[in-house]
Amino acid sequence: MDAVYFLVQQMMFFSIPLLIVALGGMFSERSGVVNIALEGIMVAGAFTSILLISLLQSGMSGQILLLIAIAVAIVTGALFSLLHAYAAINLRSDQTISGTALNMIAPASAIYLARMIQPNGVQQVQFTNTFRIEKVPFLGDIPILGRLLFQNAYITTYIGFIIFGIAAFVLYRTRFGLRLRACGEHPQAADSVGINVYKIRYAGVVISGALAGLGGLVYVIPTSTNFNATVSGYGFLALAVLIFGQWKPLRILGAAFFFGLMKTIASAYSGIPFLRDLGIPSDIYKMVPFIATLIALAFTSKRSQAPRASGVPYDKGLR
Template sequence: MNTLFFLIQQTMFFTIPLLVVALGGMFSERSGVINIALEGIMIMGGFCSILFISFMQDTMAGQPLLLLAILIAMISGAVFSLLHAYASINMKADQTISGTALNLMAPAVSIFAARMIQPSGVQQIQFTNTFRIAKVPVLGDIPILGDMFFQNVYLTTYIGVAILIIAAILLYKTKFGLRLRACGEHPQAADSVGVNVYRMRYAGVMISGALGGLGGLIFVVTTSTNFNATVAGYGFLALAVLIFGQWNPWRIALAALFFGFMKTISATYSSIPWLVQLQVSGYVYKMIPYIATLVVLVFSSRNSQAPKAAGVPYDQGAR
């Protein structure tokens, strides 16, 4: 039973950042802008927020510090994503190339800035993790469920679930969501009824950036005690989650749970007795998430339901 609790808790640690970042990618692509810059956005959001935590941890700690770091991660991710938005929307650049440029820029900027800012001149940013919640009052005492979901958890887990619910409501139950989806399916039709396509696409990319930056912070805080200008390919894995989830919030949640479990097996196999007994090379376990990604994409891409106008620059003068 202890192994089961351990697996569930670890799966949530890996699932939530995937879920948040994939939902961010969904908003961007639903507006018509492909955002493969999620990896770079995660790095930038993680860098700014972890740097803030590193500087402030002597005067603050716990959940107040984490909440401020979340705000900084979302702002920095949104601002960084504006580069992609401007290139893709205003300049009508190839969105794949624009996103790749941001992915290359983010780790370089993070390493350079970290070495310039930190007195020691090193690129790693160390921080003390004071954010784990040992037990949620009342809920942590519930038999079985309390052990699984309300003990040894992070506030970011509940924030991720809240973002999922808000995203589903926003996308399917509001005027904003209807207009966003229209801009990703048929922007000319949306424009003809007075929807500002450029503004909606900017909104989609900035929401994507904010959630991507938040995902970068969540990934670092729940899996490490230092930031080294990398998120271990999580941005690209989130793209696989987005495609497997068919740009639907609830399907994305299931896909994130699946890939989160695969990542858990990859990262914690040495702590699972029955896996250790198999005496399989650790390299095999480390390959599991990426092999699963390839297999899933082969089957899910056949019935892709991607927004029809995703990746297509919109020219307001063309009809």
């Protein structure tokens, strides 16, 4: 049973950032803009917020510092994604172009800035992790569930779940969500009934930027104590989770947890007696999530349908 608790707690560290970023990608793609820049935006958000933590940590620590960092990560991501929004929406450019550009600019400038700002020109940004919650009061004492979710956790885990709830609600139960989906399916029709397609798409991209920026921070905090201008391909994985999740919140949740579980097994299998005894090398475990995804997709994708207008620049003149 201890192994199960350990697995679930670890799984959150991998699943939650994937969930947050993939939900972000969902808002962008459902509005009709492919956002391949998730990786770069994650790096940007993680960089500014971790840098802030490393600068402020001598004076403050714990949850307050983390909350400030979260705000910074969100703002950074939102601002950085405006570059993508402008190129994709106003300039009607190929959406992979600006996405690729952002993916190149973010890590390179993170290294550049880190080496400029920090003494001795060090490129890693060090921070002390003071954010782990041993046990949430009251909730941590609930049998089973308490140990699964409310011990040895981070506040970001709960934020992830809250974002999931809000995202699902906004997408399906609000006027904005309906308009967003309309712009991703048939922007001309949406425009003809008076929806401002440009505005909605801007909103979609900026939400995705905010969530991706946050996801960058959420990924780095529990898994490392320094930031080295990379989120190890998590932005691309989130893109895979998004497509695997069929652009739908609940399925994205499932896909994120599937990936997270596989990742956890790959990184922590030596701590689980049953898996250790099998004697399978770690590289194989690391391959498993990707192979499993491919197989799952092969069987489920026949009827898969991306938002119809995603990736297509909206041209008012074509209405």
